[in-house]
Amino acid sequence: MKRSRSRPLGVPDAGPLDPDVRGEAPEFARAIARKLLGALVARAGRPPVEFVLASGELLYAPQGRSVGRVVFRDLGAVWGVVRQPELGFGDAFAAGRVQIDGDLVEVLFHLFLASDSVGVSKRPLVGLQPRARPNSLRNAREHIRHHYDLGNDFYAQWLDERMVYTCAYYTHPEMSLEQAQVAKLEHVSRKLELAPGMEVVEAGCGWGALALHMARVHGVKVRAYNISSEQIAYARERAAREGLADKVEFIQDDYRNITGRCDAFVSVGMLEHVGVDNYPTLGGVIARCLREHGRALLHSVGRARPQAPNAWLERRIFPGSYPPSLREVMDILEPWRFTVVDVENLRLHYAKTLLEWLQRFDAHADEARQRYGESFVRAWRLYLGGCSAAFRASTIQLYQVVFTHPANNAVAMTREHQYTGSEPIRWKEF
Amino acid sequence: MKRSRSRPLGVPDAGPLDPDVRGEAPEFARAIARKLLGALVARAGRPPVEFVLASGELLYAPQGRSVGRVVFRDLGAVWGVVRQPELGFGDAFAAGRVQIDGDLVEVLFHLFLASDSVGVSKRPLVGLQPRARPNSLRNAREHIRHHYDLGNDFYAQWLDERMVYTCAYYTHPEMSLEQAQVAKLEHVSRKLELAPGMEVVEAGCGWGALALHMARVHGVKVRAYNISSEQIAYARERAAREGLADKVEFIQDDYRNITGRCDAFVSVGMLEHVGVDNYPTLGGVIARCLREHGRALLHSVGRARPQAPNAWLERRIFPGSYPPSLREVMDILEPWRFTVVDVENLRLHYAKTLLEWLQRFDAHADEARQRYGESFVRAWRLYLGGCSAAFRASTIQLYQVVFTHPANNAVAMTREHQYTGSEPIRWKEF
Numbered sequence: 001m002k003r004s005r006s007r008p009l010g011v012p013d014a015g016p017l018d019p020d021v022r023g024e025a026p027e028f029a030r031a032i033a034r035k036l037l038g039a040l041v042a043r044a045g046r047p048p049v050e051f052v053l054a055s056g057e058l059l060y061a062p063q064g065r066s067v068g069r070v071v072f073r074d075l076g077a078v079w080g081v082v083r084q085p086e087l088g089f090g091d092a093f094a095a096g097r098v099q100i101d102g103d104l105v106e107v108l109f110h111l112f113l114a115s116d117s118v119g120v121s122k123r124p125l126v127g128l129q130p131r132a133r134p135n136s137l138r139n140a141r142e143h144i145r146h147h148y149d150l151g152n153d154f155y156a157q158w159l160d161e162r163m164v165y166t167c168a169y170y171t172h173p174e175m176s177l178e179q180a181q182v183a184k185l186e187h188v189s190r191k192l193e194l195a196p197g198m199e200v201v202e203a204g205c206g207w208g209a210l211a212l213h214m215a216r217v218h219g220v221k222v223r224a225y226n227i228s229s230e231q232i233a234y235a236r237e238r239a240a241r242e243g244l245a246d247k248v249e250f251i252q253d254d255y256r257n258i259t260g261r262c263d264a265f266v267s268v269g270m271l272e273h274v275g276v277d278n279y280p281t282l283g284g285v286i287a288r289c290l291r292e293h294g295r296a297l298l299h300s301v302g303r304a305r306p307q308a309p310n311a312w313l314e315r316r317i318f319p320g321s322y323p324p325s326l327r328e329v330m331d332i333l334e335p336w337r338f339t340v341v342d343v344e345n346l347r348l349h350y351a352k353t354l355l356e357w358l359q360r361f362d363a364h365a366d367e368a369r370q371r372y373g374e375s376f377v378r379a380w381r382l383y384l385g386g387c388s389a390a391f392r393a394s395t396i397q398l399y400q401v402v403f404t405h406p407a408n409n410a411v412a413m414t415r416e417h418q419y420t421g422s423e424p425i426r427w428k429e430f
Numbered sequence: 431m432k433r434s435r436s437r438p439l440g441v442p443d444a445g446p447l448d449p450d451v452r453g454e455a456p457e458f459a460r461a462i463a464r465k466l467l468g469a470l471v472a473r474a475g476r477p478p479v480e481f482v483l484a485s486g487e488l489l490y491a492p493q494g495r496s497v498g499r500v501v502f503r504d505l506g507a508v509w510g511v512v513r514q515p516e517l518g519f520g521d522a523f524a525a526g527r528v529q530i531d532g533d534l535v536e537v538l539f540h541l542f543l544a545s546d547s548v549g550v551s552k553r554p555l556v557g558l559q560p561r562a563r564p565n566s567l568r569n570a571r572e573h574i575r576h577h578y579d580l581g582n583d584f585y586a587q588w589l590d591e592r593m594v595y596t597c598a599y600y601t602h603p604e605m606s607l608e609q610a611q612v613a614k615l616e617h618v619s620r621k622l623e624l625a626p627g628m629e630v631v632e633a634g635c636g637w638g639a640l641a642l643h644m645a646r647v648h649g650v651k652v653r654a655y656n657i658s659s660e661q662i663a664y665a666r667e668r669a670a671r672e673g674l675a676d677k678v679e680f681i682q683d684d685y686r687n688i689t690g691r692c693d694a695f696v697s698v699g700m701l702e703h704v705g706v707d708n709y710p711t712l713g714g715v716i717a718r719c720l721r722e723h724g725r726a727l728l729h730s731v732g733r734a735r736p737q738a739p740n741a742w743l744e745r746r747i748f749p750g751s752y753p754p755s756l757r758e759v760m761d762i763l764e765p766w767r768f769t770v771v772d773v774e775n776l777r778l779h780y781a782k783t784l785l786e787w788l789q790r791f792d793a794h795a796d797e798a799r800q801r802y803g804e805s806f807v808r809a810w811r812l813y814l815g816g817c818s819a820a821f822r823a824s825t826i827q828l829y830q831v832v833f834t835h836p837a838n839n840a841v842a843m844t845r846e847h848q849y850t851g852s853e854p855i856r857w858k859e860f
Contacts, residue, residue: 343773
């Protein structure tokens with residue numbers, strides 16, 4: 001199969017499976033493959049996973065028990081992984097040239113855990129690491145269309161009924177995805193200390209679930225921004241159907257064009273798409289909008305320390321995306337003198353959410369296969385399962401950061417109201 | 431009065447009040463004072479505070495209402511403030527050469543609020559900013575002795591009955607200082623998810639209140655470190671009196687010499703004394719001690735963004751101290767791959783705590799005056815009142831940062847237990 005350079009934002013189509021070297025490749029080529037892959041796996045912390053050729057020939061065997069097997073269907077896939085571990089593996093997996101025997105998420109979890117434990121370099125053994133594309137106004141629109149405009153009916157098959165495409169919040173193990181998403185909307189609302197009549201700006205509103213929840217449950221007025229036309233259309237339709245069109249305005253525009261003032265500023269799952277170069281700009285938008293007494297909340301996938309994004313995920317699934325470390329989040333806040341009030345890491349909630357999504361996606365895989373092809377299904381299984389594994393292995397985090405203008409003494413003194421729904425206590429009562 | 435360069439760690443003695451220029455200084459000198467102080471106050475955000483000479487002559491008048499007056503008893507004090515605003519003001523206040531008419535904390539609050547709102551440079555108009563002293567093992571001992579070994583009976587006069595010399599936690603406005611300190615000890619304990627039999631290391635244990643609380647209420651074993659001999663002696667005596675000597679070991683040593691492993695690592699109010707140069711070292715100590723499944727908590731005065739410490743406070747009250755920004759806290763965590771779980775900013779709780787301390791201190795000011803002199807009392811009023819004002823004005827923060835080793839999935843999934851005392855829910859239940 002030929003990997004096309006002209007489709008940088010697409011998932012490579014599954015070509016016919018290439019059986020070239022099911023034992024028939026020259027011994028010296030297989031010896032080099034064993035050597036190079038062995039070096040890569042050793043550098044990646046020697047995970048408890050076997051690496052084999054489809055012929056059964058071992059490329060790497062762990063010392064102890066193995067949780068599963070990575071099976072290469074051709075030697076070219078091995079070269080691809082050696083050259084660019086993340087991109088090569090992802091593309092080969094999507095193309096069916098690499099398979100995982102065993103529990104997909106479990107195997108990926110152990111791969112991530114091992115490589116993170118040795119602080120493995122993201123640089124390939126050979127060749128160059130692809131670079132993330134900058135998110136200009138135009139690129140941003142293209143990047144968002146690539147992922148979020150796949151069709152609302154596609155997402156409706158495996159998201160919850162409210163179409164919330166961000167980390168849910170499980171306060172009890174027996175919660176359903178639907179319940180956990182409502183719990184998340186409420187958790188965010190409580191962190192924002194919403195009260196009836198407040199004006200809220202939401203940047204990156206997805207299909208509108210949070211905006212509608214805030215208006216319905218807390219009686220606030222919301223202006224919600226998004227550049228995905230499919231999502232905005234869906235959200236407007238839902239607002240009209242729920243009789244909330246006078247309380248929630250959905251605006252198809254970039255966060256950089258947000259105008260007006262607000263008592264609360266919230267962005268759930270957009271920061272990943274902003275890019276570090278635009279952090280001071282984002283901070284400036286919030287500083288301009290947020291009134292002196294207001295609260296702001298950023299909810300984003302992040303890192304424990306600054307690291308390059310997963311190259312395959314950035315290239316094939318979320319073009320232009322970058323999960324920031326808390327240090328990098330400070331680049332949004334410090335220039336505008338914001339004060340951090342509260343940070344919560346919900347990474348295991350996202351591990352659980354993604355597992356649920358993967359199960360639901362799998363239940364509808366046939367429809368996705370017919371519509372988008374086999375390699376799309378493989379790529380999305382790798383994306384959903386891989387991200388669940390990565391959150392569980394702690395190679396990615398989920399931060400909710402609440403912050404305010406300095407000397408905003410109107411903010412809640414404790415976080416008790418987040419858990420009891422009680423009225424927050426404030427400085428003025430002291 | 432001559433300011434001595436040979437007493438860098440002491441508070442200047444109150445000399446005889448110098449009446450030199452109660453109107454008698456040449457007009458050109460007073461004109462220069464008006465000019466320079468006016469420039470300084472303009473640069474400091476034009477606070478709603480009058481600046482006058484003791485003669486009544488105005489040096490600066492705000493445009494609107496004034497919340498109080500800063501009164502200079504001599505022109506030399508004006509020069510001192512102009513040359514080194516923080517150090518000059520603090521020293522002159524301690525010496526009685528500057529007074530504040532009106533509510534001390536209210537006036538200082540407005541001074542901090544105004545200067546922070548313009549992002550005022552900490553550089554003096556003329557001259558050099560004093561530099562913080564590095565905290566070598568030897569310096570650290572000297573710095574801690576300077577402040578914490580003033581005498582336990584002195585602190586007993588104005589701290590709560592448990593001698594907790596860090597930010598209390600007020601869950602209700604009507605709480606007493608005593609109750610709020612117990613609430614803080616419990617809040618920290620819950621964040622650490624303590625359970626009977628756990629081993630805890632505490633770095634910088636003060637008079638031992640947290641260590642004793644953790645052992646008494648949560649049944650854990652504690653090794654608590656401190657380099658202040660007076661505090662350690664007090665803590666040991668208390669552990670023996672409470673029958674907790676077999677559960678709590680108080681060790682007089684530097685945090686850099688901590689040995690052994692633990693299930694929870696906690697440090698409340700020590701980080702301010704560590705210094706940024708030692709952050710990777712502190713992180714290394716925690717990485718070495720903390721078991722894989724354990725939790726760590728750092729509680730520290732901090733900043734919204736990296737800034738030089740208040741020069742007077744650093745020189746006269748807390749030598750070698752430096753309150754870090756969250757960005758700087760990452761220098762402790764990132765090199766050791768720690769994952770941030772939870773950050774809470776309790777700055778207004780410290781504003782309240784310090785107000786309580788100031789009231790109690792004032793009630794015993796005569797005893798402190800007899801023992802340490804008038805300038806000591808003035809300096810401590812400025813320190814306690816100024817810090818309360820600074821927390822209220824948000825120029826300093828109080829961070830509690832909870833973190834773990836990466837992929838520690840034994841940590842609580844939500845923070846509900848911090849507020850309800852319920853059993854934390856964990857990933858393994860999912």
